[in-house]
Amino acid sequence: MRVTIKDIAREAGVSTAAVSKALNGQPDIGETTRLRIIRISRELGYTPNMIARNLVTKGNKTIGVLIPDISTPIYPRIYKGINETAMKYGYTLLLGDTKRSIESEKKYIMTMMENRVAGLLVSPVSNDISHIVQVVRGQIPIIYFGGKVNDAMQNSIGIDNYHGAMLAVDYLTGLGHKDIIMICDDLDTKTRHDRVDGYTEAMKRKGLKPLVVFNNEGLKGRQCGVSAIRHIIAGRTLPTAVFALNDLMAIGAMEALSEAGIQVPEAVSVMGYDDISFASLPMIGLSTIWQPKFKTGEMALELLHKKLQDDPVTEDRKIVLQPELRIRTSTCRI
Amino acid sequence: MRVTIKDIAREAGVSTAAVSKALNGQPDIGETTRLRIIRISRELGYTPNMIARNLVTKGNKTIGVLIPDISTPIYPRIYKGINETAMKYGYTLLLGDTKRSIESEKKYIMTMMENRVAGLLVSPVSNDISHIVQVVRGQIPIIYFGGKVNDAMQNSIGIDNYHGAMLAVDYLTGLGHKDIIMICDDLDTKTRHDRVDGYTEAMKRKGLKPLVVFNNEGLKGRQCGVSAIRHIIAGRTLPTAVFALNDLMAIGAMEALSEAGIQVPEAVSVMGYDDISFASLPMIGLSTIWQPKFKTGEMALELLHKKLQDDPVTEDRKIVLQPELRIRTSTCRI
DNA sequence: ATGAAAGCGCTAACAG
């Protein structure tokens, strides 16, 4: 059995109430007894039982975090931001990897609720979050973040994908490119929509004709990039620049291009989106749009913390962070 | 206030004990009352309070996980293994990113103890774990894993680095290489020692002269690889193969080689260790030693689970997992 | 300044 305040009380010849007071720095306890109690508790190797304490104080410094897949190039950085800020405010994190499965997500939400977390930070697996809302029932605050965030989510940290895509196009046109194709897997999420819309709008504003090539085989990531480029090579004169929905697709595009003996960036510039960790390796050197990942995590926890502090009915807020251009060697002046 | 069994009891006109029994599927309760209680609990939207339950049952299905840095190419995969197995056994995970700081590690250990986790999975920040042992005082089981695991750690999941390095050398010599240099940052951990020893022993067995080039500028990762190769180029005839302590260093080596106009693998073969996520990208194509990362996580939790099940005094166990060769395009026959 | 008592939400004997 672990040592409890009862043990300390017995040892010190005082009541448990006295021990509690001494240990929590309350004023209504004599200085000498306090010191003695503290000394004894140290001698006995006492570790406070937060669980028991929280039961009575109804305070709880644990926050649940739900992430679709921690082994991606994106989420670990976000988690770092969350973790760092959590330490700052003294929160403990319960992390669940939902494996991009609604089933798993639902299960985790239940577990978190049962474990009485104070709030939830979730990067949803799908656009539809009704199963989450249904279980949580407004009992604790939730902040949403990540790729599936959409306007229907009340409290969220988003990134301005529309603006990010425009940044990419403006940079490319500034380099003299006119024939810029965007390659995309599908239009599944608001993130994708925004990037495509930003590309389209930016092209129009420059008086250029936008062309988005979608993949209809259900491919994602690198494979999707490879396949898209192969299709383009087969059916059309090459564009001077390719803007990919994300870095993984861009890398796939570079692979397909080099496989066909086409020089990057001399013949075709390639631009990605996300700035995943290895985009900056010299061997890859992918020009891309950087996302404030760490900051996303920070803000998510910051916002949750605010909601936990204020009176329960804080107004809902959406925070939108701005992406930035990262120029490397996969793009060049035409 | 959230709904409690008291609310259900009142609503159903029974005692809280009856509710508890009904909800926990105990036999000594009438089938009709059970059904009614369950229906009401559902209507009221009851979520069991695990915290309170654990206080009385003294059971706890939460496990603390400490990782030096979740935003690396290695740990996320290990965490996946832990997470998956945790779900299987119904454990919830408290994750702490210790940022490779002893300070932070100590703090997390405290928090975990206060939150009364059932056990701990830790990938220590340093070889010295006395601060951990001191706080935990054998009160709960700990399983160690990761790069700093050494023979002093009683319960651990390790990977056979000695054997892994031999695998690399044997493969390289099989390709006809005789002049194989190993590059290493320092000899800080047992992992590093084992890899260097494995390399040295394998070379000797083939009747070849081992040569390990250390970096004395305190560099790590890619920069260290770059610097090591530059030194070698400056001071010595080129070896036909370079075996790097880890993939990041290998990638740095490839960078430095290509910067000097030396073809990989035609002029020099490069071999890494770890098989980090992007080693397999065609643009990198690094031959390396794969580590069972996911499995490490699985086994760690599995072992902890075993210790949690058995009588507390289970014998201590060390598990050693075997690495495997991954051949790609950075190495070739001489 | 200190302690007795009540109670957080729940389970576990033990009676009835």
Next chain:
DNA sequence: CTGTTAGCGCTTTCAT
């Protein structure tokens, strides 16, 4: 079968 009672480890009035 069902309810009463006690108590997990801790905090918090409220007396003393």
